């Protein structure tokens with residue numbers, strides 16, 4: 222899901238080329254690839270021949286890549302520790318076959334079909350002269366539909382709302398610079414308006430403003 226966001230796989234390969242070990246954090250996207258998977262995706266994984274759990278499928282995708290040095294995973298029970306140890310012990314690079322990648326691709330399609338704006342997070346639209354965090358806003362907007370309303374708004378508050386310099390879509394002056402560079406042809410100006418409206422209803426607006434004041438005062 223995050224192959225092109227932040228450093229992504231290109232970063233993984235570049236680090237490996239330089240002999241730098243890479244440690245994967247949030248391999249299950251904070252549990253979102255497990256608990257918040259759409260039911261259709263959960264059923265598809267459960268009915269696949271290897272009967273992997275969603276967590277196992279995600280871990281094996283990572284362990285399949287020789288450039289990955291270590292995978293960090295939060296565990297809340299002994300059962301999770303045992304499952305993770307079992308998967309790590311019998312995983313090795315190159316173990317996944319065509320049918321596994323086809324399954325992963327279908328799961329990804331299902332998640333993406335819930336997405337509101339087809340932003341890949343490439344960042345070609347950036348920087349915005351008004352300081353708007355365009356990919357950050359779309360990522361949170363999409364999370365409202367692929368995960369939950371609260372998850373999207375929470376991410377928005379954290380990633381966009383609490384920056385030192387304000388980066389809200391409402392700062393957009395419709396100069397159009399970003400739209401000229403978007404390879405996905407997204408109507409960024411319009412979509413940003415919708416995203417901000419959905420992500421920042423009044424109580425969130427007030428909450429984010431209060432949190433900003435408190436955090437910036439204590440810095």
Ligand code: SF4
Nearest residue numbers: 349393394396397399
């Ligand atoms: S149209 Fe809005 S978001 Fe895009 S670059 Fe201009 S000010 Fe920034």
Ligand code: SF4
Nearest residue numbers: 340341343344346403
């Ligand atoms: S250029 Fe388009 S796809 Fe890339 S981050 Fe900006 S809005 Fe998203």
